[in-house]
Amino acid sequence: MNATENSDRQWEQALATVLREQAPMADGASSLVGPSIHRAGRIRRRRQLAVTAAGVVAVAAVATPIAMGAFGRNNAATQPGTSVSAPASGSVSASAPGSVSASVTGSAPATSAASSPTTLSIAALPTGAAPKVTWIEDQGRMAGNSGTSTIHFADGTTVQTPFWARRAAVFGTGVIAEDTPNGAQEGPQVVILDAKGKELDRFYGRGPVASADGSRVAVWRFVKAGDSKVQIFDAKTGSLTPLVDTTWNAEGGYGADPIGFVDADRVIVSPVTEGGTPVPMLVDMTGTLTPVPQLAWVAAVAPSVHQVVASTYNPASAVVYSFDGTPTMLWSTTGQTPEALSADGTLVVTSDPLVDTTGVRTLTVTKVATQQVVATFTVTSFAGVVFEDASHLVFEANDGTAGGLLRCSVDGTCELAVKGTVDTATASSGLRVTTTK
Amino acid sequence: MDTGHGTTITKTESRGRPHDADFTEYVAARQGQMLRFAYLLTGQRAEAEDLLQTAFAKLYLAWGKVDVESSRDAYVRTILVRENASTWRRLWRRREQSVGELTDGSAVDAGFVSSPHESFVDRSLMWQCVCALPPKQRAAVVLRYYEDLSEKATAEILGVSVGTVKSSCSAALRALRTSITASEGGPR
Numbered sequence: 020m021n022a023t024e025n026s027d028r029q030w031e032q033a034l035a036t037v038l039r040e041q042a043p044m045a046d047g048a049s050s051l052v053g054p055s056i057h058r059a060g061r062i063r064r065r066r067q068l069a070v071t072a073a074g075v076v077a078v079a080a081v082a083t084p085i086a087m088g089a090f091g092r093n094n095a096a097t098q099p100g101t102s103v104s105a106p107a108s109g110s111v112s113a114s115a116p117g118s119v120s121a122s123v124t125g126s127a128p129a130t131s132a133a134s135s136p137t138t139l140s141i142a143a144l145p146t147g148a149a150p151k152v153t154w155i156e157d158q159g160r161m162a163g164n165s166g167t168s169t170i171h172f173a174d175g176t177t178v179q180t181p182f183w184a185r186r187a188a189v190f191g192t193g194v195i196a197e198d199t200p201n202g203a204q205e206g207p208q209v210v211i212l213d214a215k216g217k218e219l220d221r222f223y224g225r226g227p228v229a230s231a232d233g234s235r236v237a238v239w240r241f242v243k244a245g246d247s248k249v250q251i252f253d254a255k256t257g258s259l260t261p262l263v264d265t266t267w268n269a270e271g272g273y274g275a276d277p278i279g280f281v282d283a284d285r286v287i288v289s290p291v292t293e294g295g296t297p298v299p300m301l302v303d304m305t306g307t308l309t310p311v312p313q314l315a316w317v318a319a320v321a322p323s324v325h326q327v328v329a330s331t332y333n334p335a336s337a338v339v340y341s342f343d344g345t346p347t348m349l350w351s352t353t354g355q356t357p358e359a360l361s362a363d364g365t366l367v368v369t370s371d372p373l374v375d376t377t378g379v380r381t382l383t384v385t386k387v388a389t390q391q392v393v394a395t396f397t398v399t400s401f402a403g404v405v406f407e408d409a410s411h412l413v414f415e416a417n418d419g420t421a422g423g424l425l426r427c428s429v430d431g432t433c434e435l436a437v438k439g440t441v442d443t444a445t446a447s448s449g450l451r452v453t454t455t456k
Numbered sequence: 457m458d459t460g461h462g463t464t465i466t467k468t469e470s471r472g473r474p475h476d477a478d479f480t481e482y483v484a485a486r487q488g489q490m491l492r493f494a495y496l497l498t499g500q501r502a503e504a505e506d507l508l509q510t511a512f513a514k515l516y517l518a519w520g521k522v523d524v525e526s527s528r529d530a531y532v533r534t535i536l537v538r539e540n541a542s543t544w545r546r547l548w549r550r551r552e553q554s555v556g557e558l559t560d561g562s563a564v565d566a567g568f569v570s571s572p573h574e575s576f577v578d579r580s581l582m583w584q585c586v587c588a589l590p591p592k593q594r595a596a597v598v599l600r601y602y603e604d605l606s607e608k609a610t611a612e613i614l615g616v617s618v619g620t621v622k623s624s625c626s627a628a629l630r631a632l633r634t635s636i637t638a639s640e641g642g643p644r
Contacts, residue, residue: 030629031601037582038496038602045495045504052483055512062513206542 060356136381136395137431142421147434149175150413150424152405154437157183170194182210188229188236191257193219195227195236209238211259220259225291229254230280231322237286237302239267239275247274249288249302265306275300279320281327281342287317299329301342313346314338318357319405324364328357337369339387350387358382359404359412366393366429368404368412384412384429394429417441479516482528487512490532496598497540499587511535533599534613541591578636585635589628592616596624 151173158167168184169177178187178194185197185207192214198221199207209224224247226238236254241247251263267275267288280286284304290297299317301309314329321327325343330336337357339350341364355369364387371381382404384394400422404414410429413436416422423439490511494504511532515522522531586594592614599610600621611618 027629030633033579033582034586034597034629034632035601037579037586038598040579041583042492042496042602045491045501046488048487048491048501048505050484051487051505051509051512052480055483055509056479056516058509058513059516062510062517 136397137427137433138397139416139418139425139433141416141418141423141425141435144425144433144435146438147426147436150407150426150436152407152413153187154413154424155184155187156437168196170196179216180210180212181216186227188227188254189233190227190236190252190254193257195238195252195254197224197226206241209240211257213257225274226277227252228277228279228286230283230286232283235262235280235283237263237277237280237288239277239288241274249275249277249286249300249308251286251302251304263302263304263306265302265308267300268308278317279327280322281320282322282325285342287311287320287327289317311346313348314340316357319360321360321362321364323362326360326364328360328367328369330357337367339364339367350385350390352385352390355383359406361406361409363409366406366409368406370401370404382412382414382427394427394431396427396431396433398425415439479519482515483512486529486532490529490536493533493598493603494536494540496586496602497536497591497595507536507540508532510539530609530613533603534615537592537595537599537613538615541595581636581639582632585632588635589631593624593628593631596621597628600625 149171153173154171156169156171158169166183168180168182170180170184170187171177172189180187180194180196180198182196182198185199187194187196189195190211193212193216195209195211197207198210206223207225208221209226210218211220213219223241224239227236229236234253234255235251237249237251239247240250247267249263249265249267250261252258252261274291275288276291277286277288278299281301285301287299287301289299297315299311299314301311303309313331314327315332317327317329319328324341326339326341326349328337328339331338331351336351336353337355338348339360341347341349349364350367352369355371357367358370359368360366367385367387369383369385371383380398380401382396382398382401383392385392398414398416399418401414401416404412407413407426412425412427412429414425414427416425417439418441420441422441423435424437425433426436427433487508491504491508494508494511495501498504498507514535515528515532518531522528586597589597595614596610599605599613600607605613607618607621611621614621614624616624
């Protein structure tokens with residue numbers, strides 16, 4: 020061994036010694052079992068909000084005519100100014116890699132009574148029409164860390180984005196969308212594209228969500244360490260100058276996530292954190308932030324009736340809250356996770372709570388007014404449940420071999436609206452779905 | 457299925473409910489070592505606990521797909537390394553520090569007494585320099601010189617080639633040597 024090698028060896032040994040001596044400074048922590056399981060639930064919910072990688076993404080439950088330019092859209096029937104549907108509710112769905120994955124068992128689709136859950140075998144489902152909600156398919160997701168997306172608006176028009184879009188809304192003659200470069204390693208970013216696909220702005224943040232009439236979109240914007248904002252833009256004009264530009268001052272976590280407009284002038288925003296007891300905020304057009312301590316996590320919004328479905332901390336339950344006047348609880352249940360709310364606020368969808376990632380799970384549709392369960396669906400991996408209309412749900416699901424966007428009626432029947440391809444090779448992040456049509 | 461680790465996992469358990477008891481048993485057995493590893497990656501105890509909570513949570517979510525204990529260890533280490541290197545986490549870590557959370561200097565201030573007679577470098581200074589390494593270089597040296605993993609195993613966790621592991625460790629050692637030499641005028 021020469022002198023250089025000897026010196027290198029000394030440095031390596033010194034480094035190893037330092038690391039061994041430092042490591043015990045971490046000893047003595049209390050058990051992380053409970054906090055970790057609790058955090059797993061938060062991660063799962065966040066994945067459902069499309070922060071993480073998604074294959075097929077159903078984006079919007081509320082169809083709202085607004086004008087949009089022709090950028091990138093390949094539906095010849097749609098010209099600039101034609102009515103298209105804009106994401107409005109913020110009820111975004113995504114496949115949640117690794118969150119749920121066991122095989123679906125049971126019969127082919129069949130009509131069932133509420134007391135008889137519909138157990139789904141995806142491969143056996145009949146094929147239905149494309150969803151009348153906005154949804155997103157990714158290209159190249161299984162191949163690496165970059166790719167493109169096709170946003171399918173509810174009227175059948177499509178927009179290509181040169182990145183994986185998570186959420187999207189019409190913005191002026193272009194599009195505003197959320198991008199997560201390099202998968203989960205990079206923070207989500209909001210990108211504004213003009214009608215020709217030129218990037219007008221890009222910043223760290225989350226969103227957008229659009230108001231019911233599509234005239235406004237809200238985003239959360241990370242400015243710099245310790246400084247972030249909630250911004251509301253005029254989506255009709257596509258102006259890059261926000262109508263509202265207010266400091267987000269909630270404590271802790273990884274910033275915020277706009278969930279949806281509860282009416283024309285107020286957007287509800289959830290803090291993004293994996294611990295603590297974050298409180299959602301209502302942000303109005305004056306920029307005022309009003310805490311909503313009654314709620315823990317808002318899952319979906321029904322803007323026409325100013326209602327939300329959300330979870331609460333104590334007791335842990337799913338609730339439907341009205342923000343029409345004094346906030347009022349309309350419905351609650353325990354032991355369920357909130358998923359979706361119909362546009363008229365009459366039906367609520369919940370799921371059994373997270374017990375693991377691979378077990379078969381049940382979606383339950385309940386009438387808010389009467390507590391009557393009208394339908395239950397037993398599924399495996401699912402994400403992002405949205406109402407397509409008053410009686411149909413759309414959500415992404417896969418069973419490890421088959422997957423796609425499913426449409427299920429409250430009468431218990433289901434069909435495959437968009438066929439996907441399941442990625443069985445993903446080692447650590449679970450299953451992903453991309454469309455093949 | 458015999459996992460080779462003294463437990464039998466039925467198909468239902470491996471593909472279905474993870475059995476909280478199994479998860480609890482795993483965390484109880486591995487928390488200590490993994491927390492040390494996380495601490496070496498972050499240099500802050502609170503940050504290490506937060507990071508490990510996330511890693512355990514993701515393991516919980518993937519429990520049915522990670523069947524044997526050795527794979528679970530590798531899975532948790534992978535999550536710890538990649539999560540710690542995420543741009544988003546670093547951005548927010550800066551935020552947290554900017555509002556007053558100090559880097560955990562307890563090791564240097566109290567528990568870690570540099571003993572020049574036992575080492576040819578000032579070890580407290582070396583630890584400070586380790587903490588200043590870029591996250592991926594730091595992860596490479598912790599995996600190689602603390603966990604004593606092979607270059608191949610280190611590469612798999614980091615998601616890079618073996619050559620990149622070699623160059624990362626070499627660059628890290630060079631940076632440590634340069635910093636310490638500049639501060640101290642060379643090894644003792």
